[in-house]
Amino acid sequence: MFLKCVGFNRSKHTSSSKRKYPTIIEELCRQFSLADLRKSTNNFNDRHKICYRRGCSLRGGVYKGSLEHNGVNDYAVALKRICGTQNQRVIEFKKEIELLCQLHHPNLISLIGFYEGQNERILVYEYMSNGSLDRNLERGELSWKKRVEICIGAARGLHYLHAGAKRTIIHRNIKPSNILLDANMEPKLADFSLSVQGQPFMSEPKPIKVKYVAAVKTKRLQ
Template identity: 50%
Template sequence: MVAFKRLDRKLGQGNIEFWKEIIMLSKYRHENLVPLMNFCIEGDERILVYEYASRGSLDRYLTDINVSWIQRLKICVGAARALKFLHDPMETQQRVIHRDIKSSNILLDENWTAKVSDFGLSKVGPANQPQTYVFSNVVGTPGYCDPLYFETGFLSKESDVYSFGVVLFEVMCGKLCYEYANGKITDILVPKWKKCYEEKRLDEIIFHSLKEDMESSSVDCFSAVAYKCVEKVSEKRPTMAEIVKELEFALEQQEVFEDLGKKLDFQEMIRISHLAVVPLSYGSQSQLYTLFLKGFLVADGKTMISINKKGELIEIISSRKCILEKQLQPYATKDSRFFNVYLCTINSNFKLNVSTQFLLPDIAYTMNLVFKHFGWDNGTHVPFKYKLDNERDYRNSSVAHVREDGWLMVELYEFTSNCKEHTFRIEFEPPFRIASSLFVYILEGIEFSPVKHVL
């Protein structure tokens, strides 16, 4: 199955557009560009042969309630990658400016993979410069055409960025960028969309069938990059590389959200959220998931609950709640997730009694001690050994790992959870005694985290 495009000279097309399409698609190949398979020249006939995109063009699906937000994100990421490839080629000194980016020129194959098409109006310029400006007769489609290019005739890769930003708004709003009546365009919607974004009224223009399934941070990221693309000043517009990065992040956030919905019971999340020390404010399921990803304190403020990107629950218990020794010195620090923790000398013995309340069943967890050296740098050395209360011999702790927030974390045990509540009693003592007690460390608490890999 292939697709044919036949040159219609009645529409004012000619050999220039025909050969430009051949040259472009023969030289530039990418998984998100429509592949040219062959061409035909016979008498006055000019025919191009393409790989068949069975689902047609994107504009046909803007109003389709069956095309989900995550599908739309994947389509936009694919199209953005194609434009990034054209704007920043790796193996050629030629940069391609498409000049007619619009939803009808983004084709979709049976797997919903985006394929940018129609290079008859494209321009080529040097790619070894930060900016490529080409002066040309203004062409393009009303609504999508860069106003700066329309006013001055100066074409740049940022002109494609503007047009792509319009497509992003179309995908989010579920409609074309213009209104059509009696065979004429009656209104361009882009200014209205920009104003709604600036006034934080996106909810008024987002396609109604998408709202319930949209993850809030995904929408925030997507709408922000769409708005930046349609800035009137071209220097304020992002590059296609930056756009790809932002759209990939928006897609990642949506994928995390949908994975969470498959793993976590929403009613259980609501129940846990009611225990928050500071009442949580959310208006949708996606907003509640976002709060769980960030984490929040529950009960007496000495336990923190969060989830990872797999939707698995993490429970962190403050040292002030689980360490039994009263002689340890309380310590307040802004670096910790808890306001009050314990300060210990290197010669301290201490016991802890730690009980979980929220662990998910049938998940392999590690129990980790979270601490930080204070006033001295001992690398990742762990200054203690430990044992469970029913064990005879002490274990030597392994090397600690530095977390992103700068705290050290050492794994104590690994176990498979069979219920929400587990209790552990552990004794700690230093592996050796030293004369000085100046060496101290901060004990933040015990963290129960799902294992990243199961042996």
């Protein structure tokens, strides 16, 4: 009887130790199969590639697809492929999943689900048909009224991150290219790969250690 109990406890511990993400993440965020994602993009055909940001050369590995979601068979999604096994990319991938699966606000991009394999990882977001704010500003088609509305919406998203979530979240990468616009021109903050979590809201404030690496352009000396 003692051996059976030991064996049961060991197997239970092993199954929990193999879990990649907390149980709440697995419950809130859907894990897709690679086959489903390939099918939704016609095997990641170049015709499905999209480019949200100004100056993008379509090398970002973002594709438009359609999947079943909330009872809708052809729900438009954006699939962001992250290839390679670099440690920093893996960390940013998991950070974005753990944050966005638990955050829900009209002015934050929604993460529908993800896929994680050995050499490839894919994030599945809601599709933002009007692209990024910087591209819209470049076209010069936004009225001043709409610009103010977009600023207010982005500010609401930031306020939620700073004071509305269970823990204070510092985005660290707010810029026009990371503010996406949906079909109704509503702004949503995107790209949480550099975000950090602070203390629980209303707790005693403590300093947050943030590393910043400045980009330096070098010129060849002649």
